Amino acid sequence: MMEFRCSRNSSWFFILSGVLMLCLIIGAKSQAAEVKDGDGVFTLGEIEITAKGEESKNTTIEKITDQEMKQFNRDTLGSALNLVPGITLSTVGARNEQMVYVRGLDQKHVPIFLDGVPIYVPYDGYPDLNRFTTFGLSEIVVSKGFTSVLYGPNTMGGAINLVSKRPEKALEGDAGIGMFSGEGYRGYANVGTRQKLWYAQGGISFLRSDFFYLSDDFDPTPAEDGDRRENSYRRDWTYNLKLGFTPADGHEYALSYYKQKGKKETPPYAGTASTETIRYWQWPYWDMEGIHFNSRTPLGDKSYAKARVYYDQYQNSLNSYDDATYSTMKKKSSFMSQYDDYTYGGSLELGTSLVPRNLLKVAGHYKMDVHKEHNLPDPFQRFEERIYSIGAEDTITITDKLHAILGLSYDRQETVQAEDWNYADHRDFPDSDADAWNPQAGLFYSFTDTRKINLSVSQKTRFPSIKDKYSYKLGRAIPNPDLDPEKGTNYELGYQDVLFQRIALKTALFYRDIEDYILGVTVPDPNNAGKTTLQNQNIGDVNQYGFEIDLSAPLTTTLDAGINYTYIYDDNRTNSDKITNVPEHKFFAYVKYTPVKFLSFLIDMETDSKRYSSSDGVRVAGDYTVVNAKATYEILKGLQIEGGVMNLMDEDYAFDEGYPQAGRTFFTNLTYRF
Known part of the structure; x- marks a missing residue:
């Protein structure tokens, strides 16, 4: 099953091999060129830090x-987020998009940020997490319930902030190359320099596979005969460059550029539900490009100003073919669709600790989203929306051990243009404006430096997306421009400690009450007398509650281990529709054994219970257990080689029924850090 063959498309692999060798040479000569030790985190990109750069008192992040x-x-953002309790990995199988659910809510309710800048496809709010690789990140910051109002709008279920790298030495970097089953290759290189008054950071990465192998236990279907998954090619390039200026203590100004170029195919439905349509889809390109400016300016000893300005482009194309030959487009269901979107905006944050025992922050946000789409040869259809937000947050030191965080924000969404090409006379949809207030409060008490408890309540909203309001869903629905924001009230009780001076414990109880949840409703079809169709409406009343626990410890000098468990229950109080894509139980565990300093073995396991793939409960993705294992050997300081197996037991499983995941996959990697 393991095929590590070089092909005519893998010349880049040898280029990155040369880059790795160059990094080895440079790294060997620059070991003494250190300015200071640091963790390489781009702190300008963080949201929840204090005026002095300390961690936030919000211990829930x-x-x-x-x-x-x-x-x-x-290697991908979704798979990395799946390590966190309360987060479950999922896919939209029909679109071959990876996503996560945070305590039962999807990406529309939990936006993605890059260094504090919101990044998502303006049309539907769904970034494909498979297109985001992790090679250039220093950390991912996750807020799951009590989310700072400084993030801006639409954080009803939390926020995910991707924080890039910032160099801390005169010369530093890391690089890696690797291969995996399915004629797959991965490679990356990051290099940075830190000087007295400026710094520079750049990176490049590549992730590609021609196909993936299905489990030997997969039962063939008419659209999938097994072995190599049909139509499963992917390719993703990423580039990033950051230039920073640090003219004085506390002053920092950075200009960042990033670009992602992707191409993917969508494997056809391989399940047994007669209601599912087999689609023959390919995405010739799925690209993102942006330029961001981040800054921080001290205002005296106790105040500061932080600014962000950004411009991002999102372009993708979807081809729908007649059949598995992927060569003709003659059926009515076939099309060539293109999205050409962009967004721009900015934010300004002011903070001060002039009032004793208070850290007050105020932030204003502005964002303009523009979505243009068409099916060739039709003209482009244009949508424009703008969002304003202003929020204030006060961290109050009541005692040395007791802190409170109070927050309030006001958000407003306005429709600028929404064209409706579904009618021969061409008209605009009526304007659709909405606003919302979002209050929240949290208490945080420290019994000791390690034993802490938190209690919080927050009311957050999520504005409906352009797709929610205006999409005809390929003729299966009618629009509803009058949709209101969804409203969610989050409650959380959390506790953390270090037991026996060794075992790190973090646990939380959470409850969410959602009103005006957007659900599809069967209504009379205004264009076909006696027929029915679907329409999104604010009729949902949903409760979500659960429990999560995370334990990790160095059991001995050579043995580390950790486990986390999540229980989530979704209660749709409106009708019998199932809440989809969220398992009730998720369990993750790992053990790392290091018999000698230069050699280690790691094994991890994840078990998920079943999840519904359709709201009527007909399609169900069964429970599964996946085991991964690898060995790592340090050849010399900073240079490592590793090899292992993903899905060691060759489990046949799916996040979305009918869209099976990869079976047993072998890999090997060579990495170097200096």
């Missing part, structure tokens, strides 16, 4: 470090 992403070989 969690971080995934660069080291953890590499240790567990989590």
Whole structure:
């Protein structure tokens, strides 16, 4: 099953091999060129830090470090987030998009940020997490319930902030190359320099596979005969460059550029539900490009100003073919669709600790989203929306051990243009404006330096997306421009400690009450008398509650271990529709054994219970257990080689029924850090 063959498309692999060798040479000559030690985190890109750069008193946030992403070989954003309790990995199988659910809510309710800048496809709010690789990140910061109002709008279920790298030495970097089953290749290189008054950071990465192998236990279907998954090619390039200026203590100004170029295919439905349509889809390109400016300016000894300005482009194309030959487009269901979107905006944050025992922050946000789409040869259809937000947050030191965080924000969404090409006379949809207030409060008490408890309540909203309001869903629905924001009230009780001076414990109880949840409703079809169709409406009343626990410890000098468990229950109080894509139970565990300093063995396991793939409960993705294992050997300081197996037991499983995941996959990697 393991095929590590070089092909005519893998010349880049040898280029990155040369880059790795160059890094080895440079790294060997620059070991003494250190300015200071640091963790390489681009702190301008963080949201929840204090005026003095200390960690926020909000102990509910969690971080995934660069080291953890590499240790567990989590090359894509979704797979990295899956390490965190309360988060479950999923896919939209029909679109071949990876996503996560945070305590039961999807990406529309939990936006993605890059260094504090919101990044998502303006049309539907769904970034494809498979297109985001982790090679250039220093950390991922996750807020799952009590989310700072400084993030801006639409954080009803939390926020995920991708924080890039910032160099801390005169010369530093890391690089890696690797191969995996399915004629797959991965490679990356990051190089940075830190000087007295400026710094520079750049990176490049590549992730590609021609196909993936299905489990030997997969039962063939008419659209999938097994072995190599049909239509499963992918290719993703990423580039990034950051230039920073540090003219004085506390002053920092950085200009960042990033670009992602992707191409993917969508494997056809391979399940047994007669209601599912087999689609023959390919995406010739899925690209993102942007330029961001981040700054921090001290205002005296106790105040500061932080600014962000950004411009991002999102372009993708979808081709729908007649059949598995992927060569003709003659059927009515076939099309060539293109999205050409962009967004721009900015934010300004002011903070001060002039009032004793208070850290007050105020932030204003502005964002303009523009979506243009067409099916060739039709003209482009244009949508424009703008969002304003202003929020204030006060961290109050009541005593040395007791802190309170109070927050309030006001958000407003306005429709600028929404063209409706479904009618021969061409008209605009009516304007659709909405606003919302979002209050929240949290108490945080420290019994000791390690034993802490938190209690919080927050009311957050999520504005409906352009797709929610205006999409005809390929003729299966009618629009509803009058949709209101969804409203969610989050409650959380958390506790953390270090037991026996060794075992790190973090646990939380959470409850969410959602009103005006957007659900599809069967209504009379206004264009076909006697027929029915679907329409999104604010009729949902949903409760979500659960429990999560995370334990990790160095059991001995050579043995580390950790486990986390999540229980989530979704209660749709409106009708019998199932809440999809969220398992009730998720369990993750790992053990790392290091018999000698230069050699280690790692094994991890994840078990998920079943999840519904359709709201009527007909399609169900069954429960599964996946085991991964690898060995790592340090050839010399900073240079490592590793090899292992993903899905060691060759489990036949799916996040979305009918869209099976990869079976047993072998890999090997060579990495170097200096």
